[in-house]
Amino acid sequence: MSQTVSTTKTHPKLQPHFYSMEQQLEASTLGMWVFLVTEVMFFGGLFMAYIVYRNMYPHAWVEASAELNWRLGGLNTLVLIGSSLTMALSVRAAMLGQKKGQLINLSLTILLGCVFLVVKFFEYKAKFEHHLVPGPDFNPALEQGMQIFFSLYFMMTGIHAAHMIIGIVMMTIILVMAAKDSFNAEYYTPVEVAGLYWHFVDIVWIFLFPLLYLLGRHGA
């Protein structure tokens, strides 16, 4: 009757409603891709607002962008690209069942994520000191439109940072699982799926960095 019931059914990590490990892995990765589509739409609303207002206040946005520290932003970009590399290496190590490789690379990923957040913290702190945080304290001498830039800057980078924090928590859980020898060639779904998420969060930053930090920098 049911020829598709696979012989791998005995695998302890197979949930009872799946027929096989392949089906389980495919469902999980497809699930993460679908989830990432919702994330694209989520950030999409912010990017839409960005497009509209940049078009409305082109000059003010160049002025506002000049207030951001592109060196720190650039450093953070490198940090995140590095973390994507270590993430990819962790997935590879999990597929090969190399425990040491998993532990080193996952730890590095977490470390780089934390470095990113620390740098971000100092950037935020500088904005408070320079009266660039929207609200009653915002420097009133600045051009119309600059406050909206900073509202969007804090929304976009703030939500991105929240995603980073979730990612770091996820990686910590994965690290603990890896330490308990949970992953091997047959079962590495959580690492794979968490990796997709991590890469997505990096890519959002790759878009945010030039759009926020590098306006009007060309030819300077």
Add this chain to the structure above:
Amino acid sequence: MKEAAVQQEPSYLEAPYGLASWLLTKDHKRIAILYLISITIFFAIGGTFAAMLRAELVTPQGDLLTADLYNKVFTLHGVVMIFFFLIPSIPATLGNFFMPIMIGAKDLAFPRINLLSWYIYVLGAALTLTVVMLGGVDTGWTFYAPYSSIASNTNVTLAAVGVFITGFSSILTGFNFIVTVHRMRAPGMTWFRLPLFVWANYATSLVMILGTPVVAITILMVAAERALHLGIFDPRIGGDPVLFQHLFWFYSHPAVYIMILPGMGVISEMVANVSRKQIFGYSFVAFSSLAIAVIGFLVWGHHMFVTGQSIYAGLVFSIITMLVAVPSAVKTFNWTATMYKGSISWDSPLFWVLGFMGLFLIGGLTGLFLGTMGLDVHLHDTYFVVAHFHYIMVGGGVMAFLGGLHFYWPKMTGRMYNETLAKIASMLVFFGFNLTFFPQFILGYMGMPRRYHGYPPEFQVLNVMSTGGAMVLGVGYTLILLYLLYSIIKGPKAPMNPWGATGLEWKIQSPPITHNFHETPVVTEDAYDYIHAPAPQRGGEE
């Protein structure tokens, strides 16, 4: 016989007992029941707000509710009914329960995420009820900026967070459905053998995952503007409130299709059954669901014809709005064609099917009036709009939900309800509904604006009719609640297939076992093969 052995295994209702086994369940059927209970409570709460509105509108003077209180009541009516009843109504209950069974799966792809979605819903609901306790919110369910972001001094931030959180329960349901349809189908269950209910829920899920995140971020921007001064829509610093409307309707228009598409799926199942015929134009009905989902994303500007958006943009939105009528009409024509020369059964499902078609037809056609730019300038923000969307959401959505509930009740609970009472209730709902909302078309056409607690005396007769209809509607809904609850206790046991319907869900015992199937089914036939369907067997008729 095999049947006897089959009955030995306990059903999903009986499996393990106890409150904890329900609250921590990963069974999609139990989660559907949890959702069913929650949305019924919210339907009652939203209905109470509606009763308050209609009571106020009996007299032209605003004498029962003050203007401020009236604003809060219609806001809460909208928020509760849309976010806590209509959006989860069919997908989270009937969809959750039957979609996996219809495709021959043991469960949704992510059972734990399914349970999580219910808890997220409950959390959002708790926040919204807190808002009610704290004195309400008065922005309308649309949360238009800048009123919501800088002017209103009610609990907008908390209400926005509540809606934001609830949005994620809807995203998780949609996401789970999409993966399930792609990856969990039984052997032989090809895409074109899927029941149309599955197609409709799939299309709905696409809207949920593509639209809901956009409204989530939009509502979050409003909350951030209030709580953290991150002014994005604030005109004082150069922000554009119309941008809020664009972002809001980018989700909230497709959200209308979240409310109606699953209902169309339910009706497709039921219409084939009451006609005892293969559905007419299966693939057209299936693709029209996808067409509605896709075109539905391109029409949001028709909510904004009078905001000062470009008239050329309005023109395009108007034309695309007309286009949505095409797939909707395809469905309606195909349902009627299915009934043509069918062997119509005079059972209670027929009443819901016909009621749905009549009300949806009126709701859909009046939508064309509103999609016409010139006419919309006259009808915008009047009771004509209120009547139109209630015909779609309540006339269409709720009628289909109740119809589906009646159709699937024997399978879900293993009990039969009283057929005569069901017929009476469906008639009460149908006529009560028309009496409530048809006068509102006339009121709107004569120019009565929505969202005011008073009105000129010449509008009173029609308003009294509307309130009278609302009372009939209330009686109808209460009657349904009572006899369905009674049937759980005293109703006769339901057989496996009381309606003689096709589909995997009717080939398993009522109520189903926890894993749905004893062995993985292999599908060898198309959907709605009514030539080979078993005859209805109604069990113990009362």
